[in-house]
Amino acid sequence: MVYSRLMAVDRDHVLRSAAALLTRKSTATMDEVARAAGISRATLHRHFAGRDALVRALEALGIAECEAALEAARPEEGPAEDAVRRLVAAVEPQAGLLAFLYSENQLFEGEEQNEGWTRIDERIADLFRRGQESGEFRIDLTPAWLTEALYGLLASAAWAVAEGRVAPKDFTRMVVELLLGGTRRRTGSAPREHQRNES
Amino acid sequence: MVYSRLMAVDRDHVLRSAAALLTRKSTATMDEVARAAGISRATLHRHFAGRDALVRALEALGIAECEAALEAARPEEGPAEDAVRRLVAAVEPQAGLLAFLYSENQLFEGEEQNEGWTRIDERIADLFRRGQESGEFRIDLTPAWLTEALYGLLASAAWAVAEGRVAPKDFTRMVVELLLGGTRRRTGSAPREHQRNES
DNA sequence: CCCGAGTGAGACATGAATATCTCACATGGT
DNA sequence: ACCATGTGAGATATTCATGTCTCACTCGGG
Structure with a gap:
């Protein structure tokens, strides 16, 4: 059998x-x-066994997928900006699941959150911190906030795509460009090329 | 009586x-x-009458508050960047309510969303569009996405503050700085001052 | 051909939140 | 002092998702 x-x-x-x-x-x-x-x-x-067990299993799946994406993105290699691009691209397929778990977490209120998320949070925050120390990223926004903002943008983008407000193919570019470059137009230097979607 | x-x-x-x-x-x-x-x-x-009516009333309240914030922020006056700063500052007190309604909206799934949101979405998108046309904002991110991203960042920030991950006093600055300037460090010109919180 | 594991369909009980109703009480005005 | 309105507390009914159980069916291996 x-x-x-x-x-x-x-x-x-x-x-x-x-x-x-x-x-x-x-x-x-x-x-x-x-x-x-x-x-x-x-x-x-x-x-x-029940709905709770299902959600827990989904959480475990989400954590595993996130860690796999982190593994594939090699966040400690090369320029931090490129690492962020790799990370967002790698995590994009799981954005919907992430958005669900992200909002579901608010319901766990009192309970301590799964330590898996803590590990992932720290690895992502480390990436931002590395970018700050190398001079690529600004230092007046904390790594914790940048991590949180990344989650928020992923969730927003997943939802916007699901609602048909934006095209799915633009997902990674939109998230990465806003997260890294912001809304403001670059004035001092020519805008960096951003058409390459991966690698 | x-x-x-x-x-x-x-x-x-x-x-x-x-x-x-x-x-x-x-x-x-x-x-x-x-x-x-x-x-x-x-x-x-x-x-x-019931929970549904309560949520609807909360939605109406949120819409009213948002429109009041839009009114107070005068989004069509002055530089678009300053208008965004005014808008975020004006909407900050309602960020928690907004975050709740934002996630609650996903439950309305099939139904058409309150047209009040559509009006607000359009006014915010118009602000971003104005910034693009004036040359302040980059044009490779759609106003619709920028609007959606603003909601996501507001919700993320509200949640992060509630969780104690970031200080409440940093709320507006964090949201505005990330939304406008992004994570990347400015290279060509000196970073713009961003300490002024309002007006 | 037979047996058994896994499945689908449905019945049934449980629990939680909701919605409705009654009744006693407090308060404010006359 | 009296009365009416609004309220709190509790009882009750209803709805809905959940969890558990039974039973017949099917498909694949021995």
């Missing part, structure tokens, strides 16, 4: 479609989640 | 404390909302 492996595959598929659905409708019912995954409510409950 | 005027005052007070509570705990129960306002469930129900 290879049921354990089959379960794992199914579980992952359920998790993915749940993430996709809850991204759009964060109050979706367990029945809706099940139908979205193409299974019945009973089977969904066989995979996840 | 002046009960109609008294009701109005009470209703506003209830609305304010409900906004303050739901800003912190968006899933607060009707009973918690009532207690936070210092009244009983029954009285709360006498003011608002």
Whole structure:
């Protein structure tokens, strides 16, 4: 019996479609989640003890994806600006899930947040700090705020894309350009080229 | 009998404390909302037919506050950059309520959103568009995205302040500086002074 | 061919939040 | 002192999502 492996595959598929659905409708019912995954409510409950367990599993998935994105982006290599670009590009596919977890976190209110997020927060803050120390980034905005702002922009962009307000293909460029360059037009030097989307 | 005027005052007070509570705990129960306002469930129900009506009233309040802030900020006067600073400063007191409504809007999913938001969106987008046409702002980010990003940064900042991650006094500066100037350090010209908080 | 694991469909109970109602009490005006 | 209005507290009903259970079905392996 290879049921354990089959379960794992199914579980992952359920998790993915749940993430996709809850991204759009964060109050979706367990029945809706099940139908979205193409299974019945009973089977969904066989995979996840309850809604809480499902959200926890989604949180674990989000953390794992974020850490994978951080790994792929190599945040401590090269210019900090390029590292930020790599990071946003790598995390873009998970932006919807991130936005869901981001707002869901507000509901955990009293409880301590998963330490996985703390680790990720610190790695991202380290990236901004590195950019400040190298002179690339301004030093009058704290790394903690820049990290928080990155999350906020990712969530905003994911939502704006879902609403059809902006084109999906512009996602990474919009987030990165606003985060790094801001709204103000560059006056002193020629604007940096920003068409390259990755690498 | 002046009960109609008294009701109005009470209703506003209830609305304010409900906004303050739901800003912190968006899933607060009707009973918690009532207690936070210092009244009983029954009285709360006498003011608002149900939770839905309460949220609608909060939405109306948020829209009114936003329009008042827009009015006070005079977005079409002077340099666009200064207008953005005035706008963020004027809207700061309502950032928590805005963040709550911003996430709550995702639940209205299918329904059309209140046209009040559309009006506000357009006025803010017009401000960014004006800055682009005057040459102050870069033109490679759409006004719609800049508007969306402003909402996201306001919500992020409100949440970060509530979590104690950043100091409340830095709120406006953080949002404005990141939105306008971005993370990147200015190289060509000396960084613009940004200590003036208002006017 | 048979057996069993996994599944879907549905019944059923539980719990939470909501919505409605009643009743006693306090307060303010006459 | 009396009365009316608004209120708080509690009881009750309803709704809805959740969690648990049963049972029949199917598909794949032995």
